[in-house]
Amino acid sequence: MSVAAIYKGACMVWITQRDEAMFDWLRVVRITNTEGVRWMLGRLNGGDRPVTKRAAQMWCARMQEVGYVDRERVSGVGGSMIWGTHEATGQSAPNLFRQTTRHEVAVSIASAHFQAAGYSWEGDREAVNRTDHQADGVALREPIVQLVEVELTPKRGERYAMIFRALQHRYERGEIHRVMYLTTDEVAGYLGRLLEDGTGPSDDTARGGRGAIRRPAALTEQLKRQMRQLLRIEPVFDRRGIWETDVQPAWLNQGGPAPAPAAAAGELEGVRW
């Protein structure tokens, strides 16, 4: 193993391949928290379990001491935000107070869980046009290509209709096999109703920050049926966007190989998940 010793005053910190792999991961996800570090360190240590919270904190403290990691406690979020410094990742520090930051941290936790379960993880390709959709990440485990969406607040029904059409298009082209929605309880309930009868939530619970969500007339029966096959919805995040657990959910190892899109086209019921 290639190991570099970094001296900072009287303190010496070993930078191992594992640490460099952590920096690579931080370059992809940009920002995370202690939970994400726990699972990624566990994965890079060669296991499928997270290290303890203390170990993750110690790793952050060591890397912070030599200037490779920075962190900050943010009021109301819970825990510290953690990111790689410019020296470690070549990227500038993230803005901790953007609305999307909580979402980015949640995506990083999802990424860490998938990788701990043996998937590889990469960012989705950019949307090719206005009707296309870029997911939060892609979890790969040969031969299955799984898009991952982290959904902490519900979108408008019309927006979902557009996204679902884009997902179905990508599925039919053979680009992807499945889509996993990792959500809060609230969003899971909303999406579940949306895919069942298209009614969506009552107006007072269906606020995505842009007013009440109305009935999404654009969601056709065919699209709902297609999405019930293509999507899987798992409510793993709490209201803060934290997914805190020491055990991997069973569904990370469920599903088996997906059928080719051509085969699935005529035989949709119950084959993909």
Place this chain on the structure above:
DNA sequence: GATCTACGTCATATTCTGGT
């Protein structure tokens, strides 16, 4: 074997939050 880092557990300190 000596020395050093990594990581675990337990105890303690600090910070945040919600109620009065």
Place this chain on the structure above:
DNA sequence: ACCAGAATATGACGTAGATC
């Protein structure tokens, strides 16, 4: 503003493993 409890971070210490 103040207080109590919860959440989170930190410190101390022991053990394991790597290196010389």
